[in-house]
Amino acid sequence: MNKRLSLSLALLAIFAMGATAQSTPDWVGKPPAMGIGFDEALDQCSDRCTTAASFVAFSAYLITPVRPLINGFEATVTIPVNWTVTNTTTNPSAVVNLCTSPCFIVGLGQTYSGNPHYTLVSFDLLYFAGPNPPTDSLMCVGPSTPSSTPGTPNVVISNVVTTTAPMWYNRPGLLAECALINPTTINCPTNCDVENATQTSTFGAIKARF
Numbered sequence: 001m002n003k004r005l006s007l008s009l010a011l012l013a014i015f016a017m018g019a020t021a022q023s024t025p026d027w028v029g030k031p032p033a034m035g036i037g038f039d040e041a042l043d044q045c046s047d048r049c050t051t052a053a054s055f056v057a058f059s060a061y062l063i064t065p066v067r068p069l070i071n072g073f074e075a076t077v078t079i080p081v082n083w084t085v086t087n088t089t090t091n092p093s094a095v096v097n098l099c100t101s102p103c104f105i106v107g108l109g110q111t112y113s114g115n116p117h118y119t120l121v122s123f124d125l126l127y128f129a130g131p132n133p134p135t136d137s138l139m140c141v142g143p144s145t146p147s148s149t150p151g152t153p154n155v156v157i158s159n160v161v162t163t164t165a166p167m168w169y170n171r172p173g174l175l176a177e178c179a180l181i182n183p184t185t186i187n188c189p190t191n192c193d194v195e196n197a198t199q200t201s202t203f204g205a206i207k208a209r210f
Contacts, residue, residue: 027042030165030195033064033165033195034064035062035064045194050179054130054131055127056126058125059122064167070156071156071157072108073153074105074156076143077123078102078139082127083134084125085102085124086124088102090121091121104144135183138180169194
């Protein structure tokens with residue numbers, strides 16, 4: 001096998017590993033995060049964008065990759081204009097919310113480990129107003145009112161209030177703390193879109209290794 005062919009195969013192997021890393025996010029080393037997703041499989045990925053028709057219910061989830069020893073959380077979810085929340089469920093469902101949904105100041109209790117559950121709150125939504133639901137509707141996460149740390153959502157880990165980072169990358173028209181319903185003009189990501197700087201590299205940097 002000549003040297004050029006060996007280099008080509010090595011580069012293909014590296015790019016294949018990179019694709020795998022993007023499709024299955026590595027949460028290790030990432031600071032505590034919080035965001036809206038449209039499925040609950042955070043260990044595989046959660047869809048940041050969704051499409052929804054009029055009069056057809058769909059679900060959105062307030063999720064976090066933090067699993068062990070979650071004692072509570074503080075956040076406010078912005079519901080897009082003209083979308084109606086028909087049901088809100090915390091996980092576990094018996095917790096007391098000291099705020100009013102979609103604001104949440106919640107203690108989950110000492111025994112709640114969060115494993116394997118990543119979902120803090122689930123929302124059932126509908127569009128009732130007509131046959132054409134709004135496009136580019138942003139559903140975002142912000143701080144609760146009041147908040148233990150003004151300006152950021154929080155999780156409580158082992159009884160310590162811990163600020164969270166946005167879960168996603170900023171995109172043109174799409175902020176890191178937001179998810180998107182019925183994208184048309186806003187650039188909707190097609191992969192995990194998880195904020196993780198360790199996954200970035202360049203062809204030049206890879207080529208320099210050979």
